[in-house]
Amino acid sequence: MSKSFSFHISANDGRARTGIVSTPKGDIRTPAFMPVGTAATVKAMMPENVRETGADILLGNTYHLMLRPGAERIHNLGGLHKFMNWDRPILTDSGGFQVMSLTDLRKLTEEGVKFRSHIDGSEYNLTPERSMEIQRLLGSDIVMCFDECPALPADRARINESMQLSMRWAQRSRDAFGDRPGYALFGIQQGGLEQDFREESAEALQKIGFDGYAIGGLAVGEGQDAMFGVLDYAPNQLPQDKPRYLMGVGKPDDIVGAVQRGVDMFDCVLPSRSGRTGQALTRFGAVNLRNARHKDDPRPLDENCTCPACSNYSRAYLHHVHKAGEIIGSMLLTWHNLHYYQELMQGLRDAIAAGELDAFVAQFHATRAQGDI
Ligand SMILES: CNc1nc2c(CCc3ccc(C(F)(F)F)cc3)c3[nH]c(N)nc(=O)c3cc2[nH]1
Protein backbone atom coordinates (compact mmCIF):
# COMPACT_ATOMS: atom_id res chain seq x y z
CA MET A 1 0.00 0.00 0.00
CA SER A 2 1.20 3.51 -0.68
CA LYS A 3 0.43 6.93 0.78
CA SER A 4 -0.46 8.24 -2.69
CA PHE A 5 -2.33 7.16 -5.81
CA SER A 6 -0.29 5.76 -8.69
CA PHE A 7 -0.47 3.39 -11.68
CA HIS A 8 2.37 1.09 -12.74
CA ILE A 9 2.15 -1.01 -15.93
CA SER A 10 4.19 -4.22 -15.54
CA ALA A 11 3.61 -5.75 -19.00
CA ASN A 12 2.04 -5.06 -22.39
CA ASP A 13 0.69 -7.48 -25.00
CA GLY A 14 -0.41 -5.64 -28.13
CA ARG A 15 -2.61 -2.81 -26.87
CA ALA A 16 -3.46 -4.69 -23.66
CA ARG A 17 -1.67 -3.84 -20.38
CA THR A 18 -1.42 -5.42 -16.96
CA GLY A 19 -0.31 -3.58 -13.83
CA ILE A 20 -1.20 -2.19 -10.41
CA VAL A 21 -3.17 0.85 -9.32
CA SER A 22 -1.74 1.68 -5.88
CA THR A 23 -3.90 3.54 -3.34
CA PRO A 24 -3.54 4.17 0.43
CA LYS A 25 -6.38 1.63 0.96
CA GLY A 26 -4.71 -1.10 -1.08
CA ASP A 27 -3.56 -2.17 -4.54
CA ILE A 28 -5.80 -2.90 -7.52
CA ARG A 29 -4.51 -5.49 -9.99
CA THR A 30 -5.39 -4.56 -13.57
CA PRO A 31 -7.17 -5.49 -15.75
CA ALA A 32 -9.63 -5.30 -12.82
CA PHE A 33 -13.30 -6.15 -12.38
CA MET A 34 -15.04 -3.99 -9.75
CA PRO A 35 -18.18 -5.55 -8.21
CA VAL A 36 -21.13 -3.17 -7.93
CA GLY A 37 -22.12 -2.34 -4.34
CA THR A 38 -24.92 0.11 -5.11
CA ALA A 39 -26.50 0.73 -1.68
CA ALA A 40 -23.42 0.00 0.46
CA THR A 41 -23.71 -3.72 -0.19
CA VAL A 42 -22.84 -6.18 -2.93
CA LYS A 43 -26.28 -7.78 -2.88
CA ALA A 44 -26.46 -11.28 -1.31
CA MET A 45 -22.76 -11.17 -0.35
CA MET A 46 -20.83 -10.44 2.86
CA PRO A 47 -17.87 -8.12 2.08
CA GLU A 48 -15.34 -10.69 3.34
CA ASN A 49 -16.72 -13.15 0.80
CA VAL A 50 -16.52 -10.55 -1.98
CA ARG A 51 -12.84 -10.26 -1.07
CA GLU A 52 -12.52 -14.07 -1.19
CA THR A 53 -13.70 -14.02 -4.82
CA GLY A 54 -10.61 -11.87 -5.59
CA ALA A 55 -12.04 -8.34 -5.70
CA ASP A 56 -9.55 -5.56 -4.88
CA ILE A 57 -12.07 -2.69 -5.12
CA LEU A 58 -15.85 -2.15 -4.89
CA LEU A 59 -18.19 0.39 -6.46
CA GLY A 60 -20.52 2.58 -4.43
CA ASN A 61 -23.21 4.94 -5.64
CA THR A 62 -23.57 8.65 -4.93
CA TYR A 63 -27.19 8.70 -6.18
CA HIS A 64 -28.45 5.85 -3.99
CA LEU A 65 -26.47 6.77 -0.88
CA MET A 66 -27.36 10.49 -0.97
CA LEU A 67 -31.05 9.53 -0.91
CA ARG A 68 -30.69 6.79 1.70
CA PRO A 69 -29.17 6.84 4.30
CA GLY A 70 -27.64 10.25 3.27
CA ALA A 71 -24.00 11.26 2.74
CA GLU A 72 -23.74 13.34 5.94
CA ARG A 73 -25.14 10.42 7.98
CA ILE A 74 -22.55 7.99 6.54
CA HIS A 75 -19.81 10.57 7.17
CA ASN A 76 -20.90 11.00 10.79
CA LEU A 77 -20.81 7.21 11.19
CA GLY A 78 -17.17 7.08 10.04
CA GLY A 79 -17.52 6.92 6.25
CA LEU A 80 -18.54 4.28 3.72
CA HIS A 81 -15.60 1.90 4.33
CA LYS A 82 -16.48 1.55 8.02
CA PHE A 83 -20.22 1.62 7.34
CA MET A 84 -20.11 -1.35 4.93
CA ASN A 85 -17.10 -3.11 6.54
CA TRP A 86 -14.89 -2.93 3.43
CA ASP A 87 -11.40 -1.53 4.18
CA ARG A 88 -10.02 -1.69 0.64
CA PRO A 89 -10.47 0.85 -2.20
CA ILE A 90 -13.95 2.11 -3.12
CA LEU A 91 -14.81 3.90 -6.37
CA THR A 92 -18.04 5.91 -6.44
CA ASP A 93 -19.91 7.07 -9.49
CA SER A 94 -20.90 10.74 -9.55
CA GLY A 95 -24.67 10.17 -9.62
CA GLY A 96 -25.59 11.83 -12.91
CA PHE A 97 -25.93 8.60 -14.84
CA GLN A 98 -28.20 7.09 -12.18
CA VAL A 99 -30.40 10.20 -11.99
CA MET A 100 -30.92 10.09 -15.77
CA SER A 101 -31.62 6.36 -15.78
CA LEU A 102 -33.64 6.01 -12.57
CA THR A 103 -35.81 9.13 -12.40
CA ASP A 104 -38.16 10.64 -14.95
CA LEU A 105 -39.01 13.69 -12.83
CA ARG A 106 -35.82 15.63 -13.52
CA LYS A 107 -34.60 18.91 -15.00
CA LEU A 108 -31.17 19.19 -16.62
CA THR A 109 -29.60 22.68 -16.67
CA GLU A 110 -26.09 24.19 -16.89
CA GLU A 111 -26.10 24.19 -13.09
CA GLY A 112 -26.76 20.46 -12.70
CA VAL A 113 -29.72 18.10 -12.41
CA LYS A 114 -32.82 18.77 -10.33
CA PHE A 115 -34.77 15.59 -9.59
CA ARG A 116 -37.20 13.95 -7.23
CA SER A 117 -36.15 10.95 -5.14
CA HIS A 118 -37.53 7.62 -6.46
CA ILE A 119 -37.82 6.65 -2.78
CA ASP A 120 -39.91 9.45 -1.19
CA GLY A 121 -40.39 12.06 -3.93
CA SER A 122 -38.36 14.79 -2.12
CA GLU A 123 -36.50 17.22 -4.40
CA TYR A 124 -32.71 17.27 -4.88
CA ASN A 125 -30.30 19.43 -6.86
CA LEU A 126 -27.18 17.48 -7.90
CA THR A 127 -24.34 19.62 -9.24
CA PRO A 128 -20.63 18.89 -9.89
CA GLU A 129 -19.84 20.66 -6.60
CA ARG A 130 -22.43 18.71 -4.57
CA SER A 131 -21.35 15.41 -6.19
CA MET A 132 -17.70 16.06 -5.18
CA GLU A 133 -18.87 16.92 -1.63
CA ILE A 134 -20.97 13.74 -1.37
CA GLN A 135 -18.13 11.54 -2.63
CA ARG A 136 -15.76 13.23 -0.14
CA LEU A 137 -18.25 12.68 2.73
CA LEU A 138 -18.53 9.00 1.75
CA GLY A 139 -14.72 8.72 1.80
CA SER A 140 -14.48 7.32 -1.72
CA ASP A 141 -10.89 6.61 -2.85
CA ILE A 142 -11.60 7.08 -6.56
CA VAL A 143 -14.07 9.88 -7.32
CA MET A 144 -15.81 10.20 -10.70
CA CYS A 145 -16.47 13.56 -12.36
CA PHE A 146 -20.09 14.68 -12.57
CA ASP A 147 -21.07 14.11 -16.19
CA GLU A 148 -24.03 13.67 -18.51
CA CYS A 149 -24.36 10.38 -20.39
CA PRO A 150 -26.69 10.90 -23.39
CA ALA A 151 -29.14 8.11 -24.27
CA LEU A 152 -28.35 6.53 -27.65
CA PRO A 153 -29.31 6.80 -30.44
CA ALA A 154 -28.91 10.59 -30.53
CA ASP A 155 -28.04 12.96 -33.36
CA ARG A 156 -24.58 14.53 -33.62
CA ALA A 157 -25.77 17.93 -32.42
CA ARG A 158 -27.21 16.43 -29.24
CA ILE A 159 -24.08 14.31 -28.65
CA ASN A 160 -21.83 17.34 -29.08
CA GLU A 161 -23.94 19.57 -26.80
CA SER A 162 -23.96 16.88 -24.11
CA MET A 163 -20.21 16.28 -24.40
CA GLN A 164 -19.44 20.01 -24.14
CA LEU A 165 -21.62 20.26 -21.01
CA SER A 166 -19.81 17.27 -19.49
CA MET A 167 -16.45 18.93 -20.18
CA ARG A 168 -17.58 22.13 -18.41
CA TRP A 169 -18.77 19.95 -15.54
CA ALA A 170 -15.42 18.13 -15.56
CA GLN A 171 -13.63 21.44 -14.95
CA ARG A 172 -16.09 22.32 -12.13
CA SER A 173 -15.58 18.81 -10.66
CA ARG A 174 -11.81 19.26 -10.74
CA ASP A 175 -12.05 22.72 -9.10
CA ALA A 176 -14.44 21.47 -6.39
CA PHE A 177 -12.40 18.29 -5.72
CA GLY A 178 -9.42 20.39 -4.68
CA ASP A 179 -6.08 18.95 -3.56
CA ARG A 180 -6.59 15.63 -1.77
CA PRO A 181 -3.36 13.55 -1.65
CA GLY A 182 -4.12 9.80 -1.78
CA TYR A 183 -7.54 10.35 -3.31
CA ALA A 184 -8.06 10.19 -7.08
CA LEU A 185 -10.38 12.04 -9.43
CA PHE A 186 -11.19 10.37 -12.78
CA GLY A 187 -12.38 12.29 -15.83
CA ILE A 188 -15.05 10.72 -18.06
CA GLN A 189 -14.76 10.86 -21.86
CA GLN A 190 -18.03 11.40 -23.70
CA GLY A 191 -18.86 11.88 -27.39
CA GLY A 192 -21.19 8.97 -28.21
CA LEU A 193 -20.06 6.96 -31.25
CA GLU A 194 -18.42 10.03 -32.87
CA GLN A 195 -14.61 9.77 -33.17
CA ASP A 196 -14.08 13.53 -33.57
CA PHE A 197 -16.17 14.38 -30.49
CA ARG A 198 -14.37 11.67 -28.48
CA GLU A 199 -11.01 13.15 -29.57
CA GLU A 200 -12.16 16.62 -28.49
CA SER A 201 -13.38 15.24 -25.17
CA ALA A 202 -10.09 13.41 -24.52
CA GLU A 203 -8.11 16.59 -25.25
CA ALA A 204 -10.35 18.68 -22.98
CA LEU A 205 -9.94 16.20 -20.12
CA GLN A 206 -6.16 16.02 -20.48
CA LYS A 207 -5.94 19.81 -20.42
CA ILE A 208 -7.74 19.76 -17.05
CA GLY A 209 -5.64 16.80 -15.83
CA PHE A 210 -6.95 13.71 -14.01
CA ASP A 211 -5.53 10.70 -12.12
CA GLY A 212 -7.42 8.31 -14.41
CA TYR A 213 -9.72 8.46 -17.41
CA ALA A 214 -13.06 6.69 -17.90
CA ILE A 215 -14.69 5.95 -21.22
CA GLY A 216 -18.30 6.93 -20.63
CA GLY A 217 -21.38 7.02 -22.82
CA LEU A 218 -21.14 3.35 -23.84
CA ALA A 219 -23.00 0.18 -22.84
CA VAL A 220 -26.20 2.16 -23.29
CA GLY A 221 -27.76 -0.07 -25.94
CA GLU A 222 -25.40 0.54 -28.87
CA GLY A 223 -24.48 -3.16 -29.09
CA GLN A 224 -21.09 -4.87 -28.97
CA ASP A 225 -20.02 -4.13 -32.56
CA ALA A 226 -20.60 -0.37 -32.18
CA MET A 227 -18.93 -0.41 -28.75
CA PHE A 228 -15.84 -2.24 -30.06
CA GLY A 229 -15.81 0.19 -32.97
CA VAL A 230 -15.37 3.05 -30.50
CA LEU A 231 -12.85 1.04 -28.48
CA ASP A 232 -10.77 0.57 -31.63
CA TYR A 233 -9.69 4.22 -31.17
CA ALA A 234 -10.96 5.71 -27.85
CA PRO A 235 -8.46 4.15 -25.37
CA ASN A 236 -5.57 5.45 -27.49
CA GLN A 237 -7.01 8.97 -27.32
CA LEU A 238 -6.41 8.85 -23.55
CA PRO A 239 -3.03 9.04 -21.74
CA GLN A 240 -1.29 5.66 -21.92
CA ASP A 241 0.26 6.04 -18.42
CA LYS A 242 -3.03 6.47 -16.57
CA PRO A 243 -5.76 3.87 -15.79
CA ARG A 244 -8.59 3.56 -18.33
CA TYR A 245 -12.03 2.60 -16.94
CA LEU A 246 -14.82 1.49 -19.28
CA MET A 247 -18.02 2.28 -17.36
CA GLY A 248 -20.79 -0.30 -17.16
CA VAL A 249 -19.00 -3.07 -19.05
CA GLY A 250 -19.82 -5.82 -19.23
CA LYS A 251 -20.51 -9.38 -20.28
CA PRO A 252 -17.41 -11.65 -20.19
CA ASP A 253 -16.85 -11.38 -23.95
CA ASP A 254 -17.27 -7.58 -23.80
CA ILE A 255 -14.52 -7.42 -21.16
CA VAL A 256 -12.16 -9.71 -23.11
CA GLY A 257 -12.54 -7.58 -26.26
CA ALA A 258 -12.11 -4.34 -24.32
CA VAL A 259 -8.96 -5.60 -22.55
CA GLN A 260 -7.50 -6.43 -25.98
CA ARG A 261 -8.21 -2.80 -26.95
CA GLY A 262 -6.37 -1.31 -23.95
CA VAL A 263 -8.97 -0.96 -21.16
CA ASP A 264 -7.83 -1.55 -17.53
CA MET A 265 -10.93 -1.30 -15.26
CA PHE A 266 -14.51 -2.59 -15.53
CA ASP A 267 -17.79 -2.61 -13.60
CA CYS A 268 -21.04 -4.41 -14.36
CA VAL A 269 -24.19 -5.42 -12.48
CA LEU A 270 -24.49 -8.61 -14.59
CA PRO A 271 -22.72 -11.14 -12.31
CA SER A 272 -24.67 -10.06 -9.22
CA ARG A 273 -28.01 -9.23 -10.88
CA SER A 274 -28.08 -12.41 -13.00
CA GLY A 275 -27.01 -14.47 -9.95
CA ARG A 276 -30.25 -13.42 -8.29
CA THR A 277 -32.32 -14.45 -11.32
CA GLY A 278 -30.80 -17.96 -11.46
CA GLN A 279 -28.40 -17.29 -14.30
CA ALA A 280 -24.86 -18.67 -13.87
CA LEU A 281 -21.99 -17.24 -15.93
CA THR A 282 -19.49 -19.97 -16.72
CA ARG A 283 -16.60 -20.80 -19.03
CA PHE A 284 -19.19 -22.39 -21.35
CA GLY A 285 -21.40 -19.29 -21.39
CA ALA A 286 -24.60 -18.53 -19.46
CA VAL A 287 -26.52 -21.39 -17.79
CA ASN A 288 -30.10 -20.82 -16.61
CA LEU A 289 -30.48 -22.91 -13.44
CA ARG A 290 -34.26 -22.40 -13.44
CA ASN A 291 -34.45 -24.61 -16.55
CA ALA A 292 -36.11 -27.97 -15.82
CA ARG A 293 -33.23 -29.87 -17.43
CA HIS A 294 -31.26 -29.39 -14.18
CA LYS A 295 -33.96 -30.91 -11.92
CA ASP A 296 -32.21 -34.28 -11.47
CA ASP A 297 -28.66 -33.30 -12.40
CA PRO A 298 -26.28 -34.34 -9.60
CA ARG A 299 -23.25 -32.70 -11.23
CA PRO A 300 -21.81 -29.37 -10.04
CA LEU A 301 -22.42 -26.29 -12.16
CA ASP A 302 -18.76 -26.37 -13.27
CA GLU A 303 -16.55 -29.19 -11.96
CA ASN A 304 -13.42 -27.08 -12.59
CA CYS A 305 -14.68 -24.19 -10.45
CA THR A 306 -13.50 -23.98 -6.82
CA CYS A 307 -16.26 -21.65 -5.58
CA PRO A 308 -18.60 -22.83 -2.74
CA ALA A 309 -21.53 -23.33 -5.14
CA CYS A 310 -19.54 -25.64 -7.45
CA SER A 311 -17.64 -27.34 -4.60
CA ASN A 312 -20.58 -28.30 -2.39
CA TYR A 313 -23.84 -28.27 -4.37
CA SER A 314 -25.43 -29.96 -7.38
CA ARG A 315 -27.22 -28.34 -10.28
CA ALA A 316 -30.35 -30.03 -8.97
CA TYR A 317 -29.96 -28.18 -5.66
CA LEU A 318 -29.30 -24.82 -7.34
CA HIS A 319 -32.35 -25.41 -9.54
CA HIS A 320 -34.50 -26.23 -6.49
CA VAL A 321 -33.50 -23.25 -4.34
CA HIS A 322 -34.01 -20.83 -7.25
CA LYS A 323 -37.42 -22.26 -8.12
CA ALA A 324 -38.33 -22.11 -4.42
CA GLY A 325 -37.07 -18.53 -4.16
CA GLU A 326 -34.69 -19.44 -1.33
CA ILE A 327 -32.16 -16.75 -0.29
CA ILE A 328 -29.27 -19.23 -0.52
CA GLY A 329 -29.93 -19.46 -4.25
CA SER A 330 -28.96 -15.80 -4.72
CA MET A 331 -26.00 -16.17 -2.37
CA LEU A 332 -24.53 -19.21 -4.15
CA LEU A 333 -24.95 -17.98 -7.73
CA THR A 334 -23.77 -14.44 -6.95
CA TRP A 335 -20.70 -15.94 -5.30
CA HIS A 336 -20.07 -18.23 -8.29
CA ASN A 337 -20.55 -15.42 -10.85
CA LEU A 338 -18.23 -12.99 -9.03
CA HIS A 339 -15.70 -15.82 -8.59
CA TYR A 340 -15.91 -16.59 -12.32
CA TYR A 341 -15.41 -12.91 -13.25
CA GLN A 342 -12.35 -12.60 -11.00
CA GLU A 343 -10.92 -15.85 -12.39
CA LEU A 344 -11.39 -14.43 -15.91
CA MET A 345 -9.56 -11.21 -14.89
CA GLN A 346 -6.72 -13.23 -13.32
CA GLY A 347 -6.47 -15.27 -16.53
CA LEU A 348 -6.28 -12.07 -18.59
CA ARG A 349 -3.61 -10.56 -16.28
CA ASP A 350 -1.50 -13.74 -16.44
CA ALA A 351 -1.89 -14.04 -20.22
CA ILE A 352 -0.80 -10.42 -20.81
CA ALA A 353 2.17 -10.87 -18.43
CA ALA A 354 3.19 -14.00 -20.41
CA GLY A 355 2.62 -12.35 -23.82
CA GLU A 356 -0.01 -14.99 -24.58
CA LEU A 357 -3.20 -12.93 -24.72
CA ASP A 358 -4.16 -14.03 -28.24
CA ALA A 359 -3.97 -17.71 -27.25
CA PHE A 360 -5.98 -17.02 -24.07
CA VAL A 361 -8.70 -15.23 -26.07
CA ALA A 362 -8.84 -18.04 -28.65
CA GLN A 363 -9.29 -20.60 -25.83
CA PHE A 364 -11.91 -18.37 -24.16
CA HIS A 365 -14.05 -18.35 -27.31
CA ALA A 366 -13.44 -22.04 -28.13
CA THR A 367 -14.65 -23.14 -24.68
CA ARG A 368 -17.80 -21.04 -25.03
CA ALA A 369 -18.45 -22.48 -28.49
CA GLN A 370 -18.64 -25.95 -26.85
CA GLY A 371 -21.77 -24.77 -25.06
CA ASP A 372 -22.93 -26.03 -21.69
CA ILE A 373 -22.51 -29.81 -21.39
C1 LIG B 1 -24.41 -0.27 -17.79
N1 LIG B 1 -23.90 0.66 -18.75
C2 LIG B 1 -23.36 1.82 -18.33
N2 LIG B 1 -23.21 2.18 -17.02
C3 LIG B 1 -22.68 3.42 -17.05
C4 LIG B 1 -22.36 4.28 -15.98
C5 LIG B 1 -22.61 3.82 -14.55
C6 LIG B 1 -21.52 2.87 -14.05
C7 LIG B 1 -21.84 2.50 -12.61
C8 LIG B 1 -21.10 3.02 -11.58
C9 LIG B 1 -21.42 2.71 -10.23
C10 LIG B 1 -22.48 1.86 -9.96
C11 LIG B 1 -22.82 1.52 -8.55
F1 LIG B 1 -24.10 1.09 -8.47
F2 LIG B 1 -22.02 0.62 -8.07
F3 LIG B 1 -22.71 2.59 -7.80
C12 LIG B 1 -23.23 1.33 -10.98
C13 LIG B 1 -22.90 1.65 -12.33
C14 LIG B 1 -21.86 5.57 -16.30
N3 LIG B 1 -21.56 6.46 -15.28
C15 LIG B 1 -21.14 7.73 -15.60
N4 LIG B 1 -20.89 8.62 -14.62
N5 LIG B 1 -20.97 8.15 -16.89
C16 LIG B 1 -21.20 7.31 -17.93
O1 LIG B 1 -21.07 7.73 -19.11
C17 LIG B 1 -21.67 5.96 -17.65
C18 LIG B 1 -21.96 5.07 -18.71
C19 LIG B 1 -22.47 3.80 -18.39
N6 LIG B 1 -22.91 2.78 -19.18
Ligand SMILES: [Zn+2]
Ligand atom coordinates in the same frame (compact mmCIF):
# COMPACT_ATOMS: atom_id res chain seq x y z
ZN1 LIG C 1 -18.41 -21.93 -9.24
